[in-house]
Amino acid sequence: MTERTARFRDVLAVGEFRVLWIAQVQSRVGDQFARVALALLVFDRTSSAALTALVYAMTLLPPLLTAPLLAGLADRYSRRAVMVTVDVARAALMALMAIPSLPLPVLAALVFAVTCPQPLFSAARTATMPRVLPGERFPVGVSIMTATDGIAQIAGFTLGGVVIGASGSPHLALAINAATFAASAAMLRWGIRAHRPQPDDLGRPAGGFALAGIRYVTGDRRLFGLAALVWLFGCYVVPEALAAPYAAQIGAGEAAVGSLMAADVVGGAVGAVIVAKFGAVLRRRLTVPLAVASGLPLIATVTGPGLPVTLAMWALSGLLASYVVMAQVEFTQLVPDGMRARAIGFAAAGLQTAQGLGIAAAGGLAEVVPASAAIGVCAAAGSAGALVIGAMCRIGRAADGEPPPSAVEMSGGRDRHA
Structure with missing residues (x-):
């Protein structure tokens, strides 16, 4: 059905x-x-x-x-x-x-x-x-x-x-x-x-504060795996930071920098619209494959092809990176309402850290190798990381005895891990 x-x-x-x-x-x-x-x-x-x-x-x-x-x-x-x-x-x-x-x-x-x-x-x-x-x-x-x-x-x-x-x-x-x-x-x-x-089962506000969200996410293998997949986006965002040296490498000039920086954003917007039509089971099954695939178009531009090919590949990477939307949806649905903001805060901090580290690493690498190679290395690391996370954290498979995320009552779901 x-x-x-x-x-x-x-x-x-x-x-x-x-x-x-x-x-x-x-x-x-x-x-x-x-x-x-x-x-x-x-x-x-x-x-x-x-x-x-x-x-x-x-x-x-x-x-x-x-x-x-x-x-x-x-x-x-x-x-x-x-x-x-x-x-x-x-x-x-x-x-x-x-x-x-x-x-x-x-x-x-x-x-x-x-x-x-x-x-x-x-x-x-x-x-x-x-x-x-x-x-x-x-x-x-x-x-x-x-x-x-x-x-x-x-x-x-x-x-x-x-x-x-x-x-x-x-x-x-x-x-x-x-x-x-x-x-x-x-x-x-x-x-x-x-x-x-939402209060807990005894009608009390959720306990703990800053560290409670960190403990909750790291204590659950699936939640931590979903957060880690989102953090891998830091490997796929590096083309935006290296757009200027990449444009110089392929001889496209400064006029192409803006287009290169916008390519993955446009692809991401299209991807977000597409995944909106996926059901809960399809979202869960495709999260890891799309996370792995997001790096492949960037690896394909390691030789520094011309501007049209690069724009198409970077936009395709942005489209595939819509796995982030699916991972965020499942992550949010799995966390009970009274803990949700703290868990999201921890995941968001990790994403920003990953983006900063990814851009810094790519920038340092681009000092010794061409910009296209630096982008390819970061993308390969992201794809490999997604494979490992998917295997270790059971991403894409429903845990034994639990309903799919779509079955959780979002108006006040209880802590299923208690």
């Missing part, structure tokens, strides 16, 4: 999901406005590529520490209140950053401060999604979020450059980002329910 999957219109008909979705898309566009503005602002003042890269990195690195530490708040308090509070705080901090002639050390401190609570917001939003979209609507909602998130990133980078070029002021882009945070806070405050975390 064919598995029944939710339709896009079934998901988009849910008012609370539309609020979460629109708030995320417009906020993501604003984030990219801010990244472009900060890069231009710092370089204009210092003419230092190193300082520019450092400030840009500060928009990514703080969550490595704050994700496991703060995510527990979303398992103790109303998730709507957590998201609104974070957005209001970020809107205020970003508005301060938009003040012209702000000293660079102060600007750097504000960048750090505005980035720190980001994983708390993400954990609260992701933990809320299964409550808003129970059953098979949840995977479709994640796919919609993932696809539009990639498109929003491309649009944000492009429009941010246009706005700054037309106005001549990076501060306007920062002010726009502050406005997107404020708009998100308003939409969430009046557009969704409180969504308090």
Whole structure:
């Protein structure tokens, strides 16, 4: 019998999901406005590529520490209140950053401060999604979020450059980002329910805090395996970081760098839409094969083929990397509601760490071998790692005596590992 999957219109008909979705898309566009503005602002003042890269990195690195530490708040308090509070705080901090002639050390401190609570917001939003979209609507909602998130990133980078070029002021882009945070806070405050975390079987709030999520994930072989598969994406994201030296290697010139960086994002958006139509059993069976296959197109470009072939292969890799969506869906469904934000926070911190380490390793390798070879080595490591993880952690096989993830009641599933 064919598995029944939710339709896009079934998901988009849910008012609370539309609020979460629109708030995320417009906020993501604003984030990219801010990244472009900060890069231009710092370089204009210092003419230092190193300082520019450092400030840009500060928009990514703080969550490595704050994700496991703060995510527990979303398992103790109303998730709507957590998201609104974070957005209001970020809107205020970003508005301060938009003040012209702000000293660079102060600007750097504000960048750090505005980035720190980001994983708390993400954990609260992701933990809320299964409550808003129970059953098979949840995977479709994640796919919609993932696809539009990639498109929003491309649009944000492009429009941010246009706005700054037309106005001549990076501060306007920062002010726009502050406005997107404020708009998100308003939409969430009046557009969704409180969504308090599910208590345990005795009616108590979930115990433990920062370390509880880490212990929960690492103590379960399947959960840890799913998280590890997601972390392997750090091996497949390196083409974005090496797009400039790769373009130089194949003689494509600087004009091709933007297209190369966008190729896997476009492929990922298409892949997210495709996997939205997969049923629970098919998602579980394809997660590891797609994780292994994601590296193969990147390995195929190790010889540095021409631009059209490279774009096609990198886009195909991005499409295959939609296994991340399926792994995230199963991971989220397997974790009980009262532990969900902390588990997600730990997994998210691991993903960001893996991306940073993957990019750093590829960059170091590209100093001694061609960029195409560095990309191929990282991709091969990712494919091999996926094979090992799939075999060791039973990914793709239902555990004995347990129902498939789609059978879990998402409005308040209990801890099946207790």
